[in-house]
Amino acid sequence: MKKKLLVILLAFSVSLKTVQAQNQTQTIRGIVNDKQSQSVIPGVNVIVLGTNPIKGTLTDAEGHFKIENVTPGRYDLKISYIGYKEQVLPNVDVTTGKEIVLDIGLEENVSSLNEVVVSGTKKNETNNEMTTNSARSFSMEEVNRYAGGRSDVSRLAANFAGVSSPNDSRNDIVIRGNSPTGVLWRIDGLNVPNPNHFSTIGTTGGPVSAINTNVIKNSDFFTSAFPAEYGNANAGVFDLGFRTGNAEKREHTFQIGALTGLEAMTEGPINKEKGSSYLFAYRYSFTGVAQAIGIPIGTAATPFYQDLSFKINGGVTKIGRFTLFGLGAKSHINFLHNKIDAADLFADPTKDSYFTSDIGVVGLKHFIKVNDKSYFSTVLGATYNGSNYLEDKVSKTMPVNTTRDVENKTSQLHYSLNTSYNSKVNSHLFIKIGAIGEIINLNLNARSLDTNNIWNQYWDYTNYTSLIQGYVQAKYKFTDKFTLNAGVHSQLLVLNNSHTIEPRVGLKYQIGNKSTISVNNLTN
Numbered sequence: 001m002k003k004k005l006l007v008i009l010l011a012f013s014v015s016l017k018t019v020q021a022q023n024q025t026q027t028i029r030g031i032v033n034d035k036q037s038q039s040v041i042p043g044v045n046v047i048v049l050g051t052n053p054i055k056g057t058l059t060d061a062e063g064h065f066k067i068e069n070v071t072p073g074r075y076d077l078k079i080s081y082i083g084y085k086e087q088v089l090p091n092v093d094v095t096t097g098k099e100i101v102l103d104i105g106l107e108e109n110v111s112s113l114n115e116v117v118v119s120g121t122k123k124n125e126t127n128n129e130m131t132t133n134s135a136r137s138f139s140m141e142e143v144n145r146y147a148g149g150r151s152d153v154s155r156l157a158a159n160f161a162g163v164s165s166p167n168d169s170r171n172d173i174v175i176r177g178n179s180p181t182g183v184l185w186r187i188d189g190l191n192v193p194n195p196n197h198f199s200t201i202g203t204t205g206g207p208v209s210a211i212n213t214n215v216i217k218n219s220d221f222f223t224s225a226f227p228a229e230y231g232n233a234n235a236g237v238f239d240l241g242f243r244t245g246n247a248e249k250r251e252h253t254f255q256i257g258a259l260t261g262l263e264a265m266t267e268g269p270i271n272k273e274k275g276s277s278y279l280f281a282y283r284y285s286f287t288g289v290a291q292a293i294g295i296p297i298g299t300a301a302t303p304f305y306q307d308l309s310f311k312i313n314g315g316v317t318k319i320g321r322f323t324l325f326g327l328g329a330k331s332h333i334n335f336l337h338n339k340i341d342a343a344d345l346f347a348d349p350t351k352d353s354y355f356t357s358d359i360g361v362v363g364l365k366h367f368i369k370v371n372d373k374s375y376f377s378t379v380l381g382a383t384y385n386g387s388n389y390l391e392d393k394v395s396k397t398m399p400v401n402t403t404r405d406v407e408n409k410t411s412q413l414h415y416s417l418n419t420s421y422n423s424k425v426n427s428h429l430f431i432k433i434g435a436i437g438e439i440i441n442l443n444l445n446a447r448s449l450d451t452n453n454i455w456n457q458y459w460d461y462t463n464y465t466s467l468i469q470g471y472v473q474a475k476y477k478f479t480d481k482f483t484l485n486a487g488v489h490s491q492l493l494v495l496n497n498s499h500t501i502e503p504r505v506g507l508k509y510q511i512g513n514k515s516t517i518s519v520n521n522l523t524n
Helices: 002-021 140-145 153-157 286-293
Strands: 026-034 045-049 055-058 064-070 073-080 087-094 100-106 135-138 183-187 190-192 219-222 236-240 251-257 261-271 276-284 304-317 320-335 351-371 374-394 402-424 429-449 455-477 482-493 498-509
Touching: 026 087, 045 064, 055 064, 073 100, 087 100, 087 140, 135 153, 140 153, 153 219, 153 236, 190 351, 190 374, 190 402, 251 286, 261 286, 261 304, 351 402
Parallel strands: 026 100, 183 236
Antiparallel strands: 026 064, 045 055, 045 073, 073 087, 135 219, 183 190, 219 236, 251 261, 261 276, 276 304, 304 320, 320 351, 351 374, 374 402, 402 429, 429 455, 455 482, 482 498
């Protein structure tokens, strides 16, 4: 039976490659908008560099573009429009299996000159407009391609300057000597708990990431100098975003990896006229599959984990755009005294231990334009993470019996609201004002049995509290090279009425240019 299952998996993998090989070209499409105001830009020139002949197109009245019949490979995309800084997106990986769907933001030039000099690359430029330094962006393709990254954004970040990882068994990151617990995780504007399998409350890392890299879009990682919208963190910030599903074509993906396990993903349009779409991705641990077909994994204690990520885009409506997104993850591992061997690192013939952890994230995001230069963005959501550790003492006499001697059960449930007003006042000034409110329910229960068979209670706590944050920040461009980012962040923890007010200021001056383009008689 095990051999049959392995043969089926191999045959299935070959059949997928055969199907993909039948289609030798692919489509690159997407939308181009103003990076600050989120207004679409028609007439933008999009060119795929490196093709022969050169392939390119212009965005339509809704800001959309489509370039068909592109041969698989890695290409640079050049995006240019009069009055905006030119962008070059490097190393866009075109494959036969999936369409390339891009969401591109252009930044308006400040100066009114007869000749404009613009910069040419956007590899490390962040999505957040208020970033000055100590930040960079990363993409789904970069995480999957990074050697040793294990399809894990944390392990990729550990390769950045000033960032390190304690060891290979966990993906905790140390940023400039700060504790890993000072890292903030955010998905599509919603603050989330530790997004890792086998996680515990109070930590931000784990052995295996529950973030499916195939569903994330270009995201930001901050190592210091956070913009004013980020609070309750003193080490770093992962600001992730889930990509929207393909709104024009149904696509299905099946794959297997040593760490990501068995994966199935489906995406496609719901209503093509409104641009609505769905995306679902499910993963099941490879260790569970390996156990079923008899492949050794180095320990008798098999870790099981699975996760589901999704995003449902409601498309454009009269009252704005609604998006529902979420993440669910479950993991467990048992260490049993009669199923271990001497080479097992976790071997203990006198104990049985059981560990489980669960993660839940669900959010509803609303985006609505006020006018061509302003918009509101609001996220309402709930997050949950909990873990249980149970330990039984095994008798040394015959017959063998077990006695429960350790119980550790913890969980936290957050209800969150994050809303912001964003306005591009003019080509010089962009402002953002927002507030974040969180209701936090914390449950801590831990006890152990002493030598007199009496339970000692270490934790016994259940209570609610709330955390309220507010901020205002502005970006002012004196010139195309000289930028000021400034803001103020404030927060109040109701539990003990402690509050903080934190000013944030950053200056950036760009020295030199990477590429130039001449435009005559340009006006704002």
